[in-house]
Amino acid sequence: MEVLTVQEYIARGDKPEFLFWVGCAGNFDARAQKIVRAFATIMNQLGISFAVLGNEESCTGDPARRAGNEFLFQMQALQNIQTLKAYEVTKILTTCPHCFNTLKNEYPDFGGEFEVYHHTEILSKWISDGKLILEPREVKEKTTYHDSCYIGRVNGMYQVPREILDALALELIEMEQSGSRGLCCGAGGAQMFKEDESGDKRISTERAEQVLATGARAVAANCPFCITMLQDGLKAKDKQDEVMVYDLAELIIRQNHW
Amino acid sequence: MSIQAIFFTLITITVFYLAFRRYRRVARIIYLGKNEEISGHRKLRWRNVLLVAFGQQKMFKRWLPALFHGFIYVAFLLTQIELIEIFIDGFSGRHRFFSNKLGALYPLVLNLIELLSVLAFIATLIFLARRNLLKVKRFWKPEMKGWPFLDANLILIGEILLILGIMTMNGADQVLQSLEPAHYRPTGTLWMSASLVSPLIHNLSVGTLEILERSGWWLHILVVYGFLLYLPYSKHLHILLAFPNTYYSRLKPRGRMDNIPEITRELKSMLGLASDEGEQPSTEIPEFGASDIDQLSWKSIMDAYTCTECGRCTSVCPANLTGKKLSPRKILMDIRDRAEEIYTRLESKDAKYLKAEAKDQPLSLANFNDGENLFNRISDEEIWACTTCNACVEACPVMIDPLDPILQMRRYKILNESSGPPDWLPMFNSLESGGSVWQVSEDRESWYKRV
Secondary structure, eight states: OOOOBHHHHHHTTOOOSEEEEOHHHHHHOHHHHHHHHHHHHHHHHHTOOEEBOGGGOOOOSHHHHHHTOHHHHHHHHHHHHHHHHHTTOOEEEESOHHHHHIIIIIGGGGTOOOEEEEHHHHHHHHHHTTSSOOOOOSSOOEEEEOOOTTTTTTTOOSHHHHHHHHHTTOEEOOOSSOGGGOOOOSOTTTGGGSOOOSSSSOHHHHHHHHHHHHTOSEEEESOHHHHHHHHHHHHHTTOTTTSEEEEHHHHHHHHTTO | OOHHHHHHHHHHHHHHHHHHHHHHHHHHHHTTSBOOOOOOOHHHHHHHIIIIIISOGGGGGSHHHHHHHHHHHHHHHHHHHHHHHHHHHHHHOOSOTTTTTSTTHHHHHHHHHHHHHHHHHHHHHHHHHIIIIIOOGGGSSGGGTTHHHHHHHHHHHHHHHHHHHHHHHHHHHHHHHHHOTTTSOOOOOOHHHHHHTHHHHTTSOHHHHHHHHHHHHHHHHHHHHHHHHHGGGSGGGHHHHHHHHHHTOOOSOTTOOOOOHHHHHHHHHHTTOOOTTOOOOOSSOOOOSOSSGGGSBHHHHHHHHHOOOOOHHHHHOHHHHTTOSOOHHHHHHHHHHHHHHHHHHHHHTOGGGBOGGGTTSOOOGGGBOOSOOGGGTSOHHHHHTOOOOOHHHHHOTTOOOSHHHHHHHHHIIIIIHOOSOTTHHHHHHHHHHHSSSSOOSSOTTHHHHOO
8 A cells, every 4th residue: 555654755855744653553463554554544545645654663662661661761762753853743643542642741751742643533633624524324333432541541532532433323332431431451551561460350351341241243442452452352252253343443444445 | 714614725735736746747757758849830729629629529420429428528617617616615615606696697507517417427327337238349458457447437436426416515505595595595496406306305404404515515526636636547637638639639641651850861861862951961870760658759648648548549440350469549558558657667766777878877768778668568460460541540539649659669670670570571672672562573664565
């Protein structure tokens, strides 16, 4: 698919409006690659001017910071800010809530001031601006929404993702714990990269049980790590073929047959 | 001056002196914490105090407990008016000083206090039953065994005594107004005590009624004094600290962890970047994060003293919900216990708590070493289990931040001791060598090139 790096974009004598920050998951995880492809497809369809850093992108450092490794985090932060500034980046889009939070809330402490949007925000904006027109849906599909901690509680976006689901004309069924009370998927705070501490069950299994209790056939989410965890949880309950997990961008390309 | 007034004055002076010393102690313990500048945005801070502390906004996430708690809270606030009269009466030996000074307002205020007192009485009984009979999960976690359990019940029993005192006083007073109008000034009908208490005692003699009225008065004020002295030892301190704690709550975005500027300076000089501060990186390597009270912010220690152990944080913690050992409430209780322990040991001036190199110096926080720290109370398993989901931060009705100390303790382990979950090592290593959280053979362009 057609995606340019900032360098290639500039070489054509132009400057991209947005930098698309892909993140480690989007770059390397097979499941998350589908999400970033879906989002890039939407941008290409809408003719959005964007570019990626490609091999010049590096982890934001979020998992290192949350794990307590401040040294490693700051190393990443300082280097990334240098790269972003070298390309005079002003607006950043990302599909990962952890990258989003770090770029938006933590990089300013190190001199990295950018306008940062999570794709949830920008998709909702494009829909309400009339830029992104969704095809009508005949059958209402029962769907539940999983609030990722770093979009919900940490950055206060509860309504924005629900507006997208509403625009998709899906039948939203809320889980027992949602919105500001939403249950974590179990991946945050660098848990994604370690075994669980000993306990009764995995957090992802608990969350999957809440998903199943709604009777929905699909779960919408907007974080590559949540999506992995939800799929793991559903698999643990042997329901991976009955309940599908989608990113918001994937729901959009599915509806518009892109 | 009557014997009663002398007695009251002496008790009051003693109680206030003891209370002053005990509260000063709490303030000094809070200042054992690390300096953190929390200032500015006064409007927003007062707004938090008004809405969250005074208005109990965050309690209403669970409306039923909020309602019952609200009865007790409003009764507590209103009774302060009655308390002013009790003080004036106590010092001067008069009876119901305000009764002929406030006109129609007096019976109105008293009736309001009585109504709330009766509601608070019912709420307190419900809370006692909920804690002891209903076995609400969050009240039966391991950290609630022993003193915290007794503490909670003592507070509720204290509240019952307070209300019994005031209702006995008013009920007897209502009857005495008709029997001894010369001394017992008319207050108008106090509906609650006149209908609930007076019928039980209206046949008693004037002498007995006078004793009852005085006993009610003394019971009430003595339990108030008891509470005043008890609060610094108890989780009930939240009734005072909720106000400063909401005022000083951190206003920065939740997703912004505190920076460690020493590391920034070090890295900037390593990378050849100009340091904004123009300072030279120091040669001495400081300790990062927190292993003990003096490395935590003073705000975290105030958080610990504000905590009333309601367990809303623990009941929404994903780790705790799935049977892991982490309980945000326990972290705060451990911080308070450890802070108490350090201060008590400092007070002892015992030379055995001196650092080896500080022999013969007077004991102070700077040269204190008792061979213990927070990790004696909080296990690694607890701090590694946190997902940083912020559910605990969101849940706390008095704006305590249980997440900050957890992350500070992680920093301590990783940065100073290089100890942590072994699973994190590959992640750290691939980040350091390849800038990705996973060791990968693909590049960052293949997701769109290889479709």
